[in-house]
Amino acid sequence: MNYNRLYEKFQELFGKGATLFVSPGRVNLIGEHTDYNGGFVLPAAIDKVIAVAIKPNDTNRIRAYSLDLSDAAEFDLSEKPNKQWASYIYGVVAEIGKKGLTIGGFDCVFGGNVPLGAGLSSSAALESVFAYALNELYQLGLSRFDMAKIGQAAEHNAVGVRCGIMDQFASVFGQKGHLIQLDCRSLEYELVPFDPKGYRLVLLDTQVKHSLASSEYNVRRAECEAGVSTVKKRYPDVQLLRDVTLEMLDEFQAELPESTYRRCRYVIEENLRLLTATAALKASDYVTFGKMMYGSHEGLSTQYNVSCAELDFLVDIARKCNVLGARMMGGGFGGCTINLVSDEAYDAFIQEAKTLYKQSFGREPRVYEVHISDGSRQLKLD
Ligand code: GLA
Numbered sequence: 001m002n003y004n005r006l007y008e009k010f011q012e013l014f015g016k017g018a019t020l021f022v023s024p025g026r027v028n029l030i031g032e033h034t035d036y037n038g039g040f041v042l043p044a045a046i047d048k049v050i051a052v053a054i055k056p057n058d059t060n061r062i063r064a065y066s067l068d069l070s071d072a073a074e075f076d077l078s079e080k081p082n083k084q085w086a087s088y089i090y091g092v093v094a095e096i097g098k099k100g101l102t103i104g105g106f107d108c109v110f111g112g113n114v115p116l117g118a119g120l121s122s123s124a125a126l127e128s129v130f131a132y133a134l135n136e137l138y139q140l141g142l143s144r145f146d147m148a149k150i151g152q153a154a155e156h157n158a159v160g161v162r163c164g165i166m167d168q169f170a171s172v173f174g175q176k177g178h179l180i181q182l183d184c185r186s187l188e189y190e191l192v193p194f195d196p197k198g199y200r201l202v203l204l205d206t207q208v209k210h211s212l213a214s215s216e217y218n219v220r221r222a223e224c225e226a227g228v229s230t231v232k233k234r235y236p237d238v239q240l241l242r243d244v245t246l247e248m249l250d251e252f253q254a255e256l257p258e259s260t261y262r263r264c265r266y267v268i269e270e271n272l273r274l275l276t277a278t279a280a281l282k283a284s285d286y287v288t289f290g291k292m293m294y295g296s297h298e299g300l301s302t303q304y305n306v307s308c309a310e311l312d313f314l315v316d317i318a319r320k321c322n323v324l325g326a327r328m329m330g331g332g333f334g335g336c337t338i339n340l341v342s343d344e345a346y347d348a349f350i351q352e353a354k355t356l357y358k359q360s361f362g363r364e365p366r367v368y369e370v371h372i373s374d375g376s377r378q379l380k381l382d
Pocket of ligand 1: 121
């Protein structure tokens with residue numbers, strides 16, 4: 001990431017005196033589509049970030065420039081812009097306003113190296129970096145929890161995806177060398193050291209842009225909520241799928257549409273897999289951890305139905321190449337697989353994945369080696 005370019009562009013457009021902030025994208029080792037069901041997730045911030053050079057401008061207007069799109073937008077603090085990328089910024093500003101906090105207009109240039117639409121949460125990184133920067137610039141006194149929730153609310157209200165808290169949480173709270181085991185019901189979290197000696201984390205990007213993702217995402221969430229409201233009839237204390245056991249769900253199998261039953265079953269099983277996986281991780285039992293990753297993929301593909309042919313194909317290759325664990329990652333319908341692979345198996349796996357994927361889909365997958373990094377922060381340029 002070339003921060004100097006960002007800073008120079010700011011100078012060219014708006015003059016001197018900008019402050020620089022970054023927020024990262026994320027990976028998630030296991031626990032997919034569990035966050036909005038009050039379940040567990042195991043994400044980490046990565047060394048791919050969105051950065052912003054920003055400075056208050058003493059007006060009530062926002063002047064924003066996207067370095068990667070070479071596109072500018074100017075809008076009032078209270079005016080929804082008509083450009084999609086600018087609505088993320090507006091969304092954060094609007095949510096800060098809803099908390100009764102006051103900010104002024106600002107100038108900004110942002111850009112980054114989180115691949116877009118690859119399931120690495122570039123949008124959460126964008127929301128988080130603005131929440132973090134505005135909190136610092138205007139001394140709003142927001143906690144990191146507040147910032148993550150502001151980003152999530154921006155995604156709901158300005159973008160229209162009813163996402164859970166995982167992505168924004170990981171982007172804001174990430175810590176180098178650690179996974180975050182987050183309980184999305186209580187928001188309690190534990191930092192789990194992650195340094196699997198002899199293994200690497202690598203992402204294979206199908207380069208299928210998940211265009212179905214936002215509409216189908218909201219449908220999945222609604223299916224889970226429908227399951228909960230049926231179970232609630234006899235178990236009034238149940239608020240979220242997290243509160244439902246497999247035994248309880250089975251009592252309702254005949255009453256629930258088949259697809260709703262499968263969606264709910266997947267979520268409950270995924271929470272159990274995550275608990276097995278984190279216990280294994282703490283015991284350095286990567287074999288069990290890897291099995292849980294494959295189990296997660298299987299569930300996402302056949303029960304939750306959010307995978308696609310390209311993702312399934314790459315996970316199959318991983319299995320054949322003795323990769324310890326592999327699964328699709330994020331919302332689904334495209335984006336990346338995440339793979340935990342031993343140093344010995346690595347080269348052959350990547351080669352095989354490139355060759356076979358190209359034969360079937362006409363292009364190679366992109367390969368990203370992942371390094372676990374810190375969350376939202378200010379950057380000082382030398
Ligand atoms: C997207 C959402 C997250 C989470 C994942 C699936 O990344 O933004 O909140 O639900 O999908 O686990």
